[in-house]
Amino acid sequence: MIVGVPKEIKTNENRVALVPAGAESLAGDGHTVLVERGAGLGSGFADAAYEAAGASIVPQADAVWAKAEMILKVKEPIESEWPCLRRGQVIFTYFHFAASEPLTRAVIKSGAIAIAYETVQLASGELPLLTPMSEVAGRMAVQEGAKYLEKVFGGSGILLGGVPGVLPAEVLIIGGGVVGTNAAKMAAGLGAHVTLLDISLDRLRYLSDVLPPNVDLLYSNRHNILDQLRKADLVIGAVLLPGAKAPNLVKRADLKLMKPGSVIVDVAVDQGGCIETIKPTTHESPTYVVDGIIHYAVANMPGGLPRTSTLALTNATFPYAKRLGKLGWKRACKDEAALFLGLNVIEGKVVYPGVAEAFGLPLVDPKTLV
DSSP: OEEEEOOOOSTTOOOOSOOHHHHHHHHHTTOEEEEETTTTGGGTOOHHHHHHTTOEEESOHHHHHHHOSEEEOSSOOOGGGGGGOOTTOEEEEOOOGGGOHHHHHHHHHHTOEEEEGGGOOOTTSOOTTTHHHHHHHHHHHHHHHHHHTSGGGTSOOOOTTOBTTBOOOEEEEEOOSHHHHHHHHHHHHTTOEEEEEESOHHHHHHHHHHSOTTEEEEEOOHHHHHHHHTTOSEEEEOOOOTTSOOOOOBOGGGGGGSOTTOEEEEGGGGGTOSBTTOOOBOSSSOEEEETTEEEEOBTTGGGGSHHHHHHHHHHHHHHHHHHHHHHOHHHHHHHOHHHHTTEEEETTEEOOHHHHHHHTOOOOOGGGTO
């Protein structure tokens, strides 16, 4: 198989979908590996390292797209890349289709096979290809939230951990999954008082055993969200519905309950966000203000920490990429139930329920196509 790795071109996206060790393994399996020039530089991997591993460096992205039977990416193809997609080509990346109807329709029109990292799911319910980036994003959310609470950035001027004689900041985390748990660990470690909300009592019971005592756990409902917003200095949105649009749990009117200069970091922005006033931002221009509340909504947060993020991501994605290369997408998805759930669009047909529901599109059973 010809495997292609184009350079990521989303604003300030410095991750890469394949490291030289992965290229070496694929080349050892007899595959041709095409890497666009400079694709790994943002993560600290030089072209020479890929060449030494057996990959070919290609000067232009167009050539990678044109020749590759399978494309490995980190982020969804952006509009300028849509014409490069072609029928029968496998694209293995984060798609987050439910957050973008134009992207969804472009991939449908292309006839490509879209396998989304974020919906590959184990029998346990774990999302193994989302987990590493959720770990990074959850920890980073606290780091960024603490920064934007500084007065120089327009924040209220509160130190998360306080000091002796001064109370710590109040951090509200909505969602107790991987993002929320990692955010809670970081915020608590800095000394903040943390309140984490979730709708699963089983999850709350588990978190009560693993999180430190300065984290309070609360059942998530409308009353409790509003009550906690009044106290919060930093709110972290961490709600995920796999493959579907995130629910709006904080409304525009709710912001008036919050203290001026407070900060919202919505990690769910990739899936449309769980804050009604959220809209995607970039690392270049990460924040905006609504009703006196700072909103941080960078849609590719881990891209700001590319070395850590690339290594964490490829540790998880590469075994699946290797299987796809060895067996082809149909056989690999038949043999691996988790990978089968990664199928979102197959040659013009939507096969993932959350995507079909988001835009009222026909849903096709993937078993009839694989």
